[in-house]
Amino acid sequence: MNSRVDERQLIQRYQQGDQSAAEAIFRQYHPMVHGLAARMLGPAGDVEDAVQEVFIRAFRGLKTFRGESALKTWLYRVATNVCLTYAERSKRQQTTESLDDPLGEEGSETKGSVIASGDRLPEEELLGQELGSKIQAALDHLSPEFRAVLVLRDVEGLSYEEVAATTGANLGTVKSRLARARAQAMKWLKEYLA
Amino acid sequence: MRRESAPMDCGSFQLLLSAYVDDQLAPDEVWIVHAHLMRCTGCASYLTQLSTTIHAFRSLPHAVPTSDPWNAIAFTLRREGLVRPWWARPRPWTVGAATAGIVVAIYAYSALRPQPQYANLDAYWREHAIFTSQEEPAFSNGTPPLEAMEATYQLQGVTP
Numbered sequence: 001m002n003s004r005v006d007e008r009q010l011i012q013r014y015q016q017g018d019q020s021a022a023e024a025i026f027r028q029y030h031p032m033v034h035g036l037a038a039r040m041l042g043p044a045g046d047v048e049d050a051v052q053e054v055f056i057r058a059f060r061g062l063k064t065f066r067g068e069s070a071l072k073t074w075l076y077r078v079a080t081n082v083c084l085t086y087a088e089r090s091k092r093q094q095t096t097e098s099l100d101d102p103l104g105e106e107g108s109e110t111k112g113s114v115i116a117s118g119d120r121l122p123e124e125e126l127l128g129q130e131l132g133s134k135i136q137a138a139l140d141h142l143s144p145e146f147r148a149v150l151v152l153r154d155v156e157g158l159s160y161e162e163v164a165a166t167t168g169a170n171l172g173t174v175k176s177r178l179a180r181a182r183a184q185a186m187k188w189l190k191e192y193l194a
Numbered sequence: 195m196r197r198e199s200a201p202m203d204c205g206s207f208q209l210l211l212s213a214y215v216d217d218q219l220a221p222d223e224v225w226i227v228h229a230h231l232m233r234c235t236g237c238a239s240y241l242t243q244l245s246t247t248i249h250a251f252r253s254l255p256h257a258v259p260t261s262d263p264w265n266a267i268a269f270t271l272r273r274e275g276l277v278r279p280w281w282a283r284p285r286p287w288t289v290g291a292a293t294a295g296i297v298v299a300i301y302a303y304s305a306l307r308p309q310p311q312y313a314n315l316d317a318y319w320r321e322h323a324i325f326t327s328q329e330e331p332a333f334s335n336g337t338p339p340l341e342a343m344e345a346t347y348q349l350q351g352v353t354p
Contacts, residue, residue: 038257
């Protein structure tokens with residue numbers, strides 16, 4: 001209750017142009033936004049750029065924010081949208097840059113063909129890595145929409161309703177995407193978690 | 195009404211298990227899941243695997259920020275006029291305080307400023323508008339009033 005009141009006061013102070021209120025909001029939610037961006041974009045993604053863009057977009061929108069939803073949920077929505085844009089952009093770049101590149105010396109198999117077939121990347125690429133990086137690798141191979149629901153639900157711990165509000169999808173779509181995302185991630189992690 | 199356990203292929207059924215793990219199924223769907231799991235070891239094994247996978251995701255350590263982008267964000271916000279630092283923000287009470295300060299300063303200056311010294315009686319009389327012109331004092335009987343004479347004595351250091 002108190003934190004909700006404090007939050008409203010912070011937002012009002014920010015809306016009057018108070019820079020220290022903006023900084024307080026940033027400090028409170030930076031770890032959350034960074035965590036989401038890091039899981040959504042992976043280690044090779046532009047996480048820092050995405051985090052900056054999330055906050056700049058959020059602060060622009062916060063000028064007219066009327067508090068109909070909690071600031072946290074609203075920030076998750078902004079962050080998810082920005083991360084989806086970055087993920088799509090990154091996917092396009094990867095498609096044009098490397099999917100046709102041969103994985104081995106022989107050149108018979110490409111990264112694109114491996115992903116399309118649903119097989120794992122070469123085992124040596126996965127062996128010797130920690131569980132965290134294996135899970136991140138599994139996330140990276142999901143489509144951005146699937147990744148978003150999986151990260152929001154299973155990593156960030158949002159409820160189905162919150163995931164639906166954050167992604168703008170209805171509850172049925174969230175259930176379906178989450179089930180498929182988990183099934184795909186399970187394939188990638190099957191041997192490691194067995 | 196409880197539905198009969200309609201034959202469902204394991205692929206479709208396994209998609210149900212995701213919502214089942216999160217308690218998101220309707221009671222009749224839960225009944226179907228239980229009935230299927232009792233006779234399908236493949237799906238029971240899938241459920242175990244699914245639970246392990248979800249647990250692995252939930253136990254992921256939170257990614258910690260390695261840099262602080264606040265300065266860059268604040269710069270953009272200031273450039274767009276969305277925020278101002280504390281010293282640049284207008285405050286209504288400062289206008290009143292500034293006005294009061296100016297009034298006090300003017301009053302103090304006028305009260306404490308050094309009094310003018312009169313070089314001679316003409317200057318004193320001109321200052322106090324005793325004469326209407328330079329030529330003649332406007333005294334009816336040709337004699338200056340008492341106060342003018344006292345001032346004259348003061349200027350000359352004479353005690354009457």
